[in-house]
Amino acid sequence: MTRNTALAATLSLPLLIAACGTPQERCISNNTSEYRTVSRLLAEVEGNLARGYAWEERQVVRDRLTQCRRVWRDRDGRAVVGYEPCWQDYVETERYRVPIDPASEQRKRDNLAGRQAQLADRAASVVQACKAAFPEQQG
Template identity: 30%
Template structure:
């Protein structure tokens, strides 16, 4: 159980390396073995935040098109459009009772996921020693 406090920090590294394609087989294995655990942790944090705040946040990306002057290869100006995206958050009402029930359910699942993550990590280290 001494290893448990290292799971979140290590998975961030594993995920970052995995996204760049540089992860070792052991790191990819550990990322897979701990994925459920980290997903539950994130869901618990979200539920706790929603309960404390009293509402949830809906996030969406809004496109914003800007007109500007661009230049061709001959340095001749022309009008061009550039689309950027802005993230907005909108408050959404929640049923606090349902959110608390969901939180309790997630916390129940967390202990099992944690045991699986530890066992899976141990197996990964044995299967892919570095």
């Protein structure tokens, strides 16, 4: 694991609990979002290069036979509840392979790696500043 990847893993942990995290965790999360985004994109591009293709997703509407609840009135006017077969639509997400241009992906990887290196020092200093500004209690 490279130093930048290790730092990305360290910085992504506060993101998982940012909504209910401590002030220190929220500070780190709010101030390292660009670094985490660039790191995620870099990992995606490196995966594309390793596989030789990219993944994309599309949503497909399909229908399936299921049981639907139905309410009707009997001869006396009372509500009767029952179930009957019916067709219902549902949305399914499909992943599919997309060819890549390796030269273009390598340029993208190089640019993202350069941007990640620029942001890594700033992210590390932000983490230190947040830890100093919001020290956590040892319990």
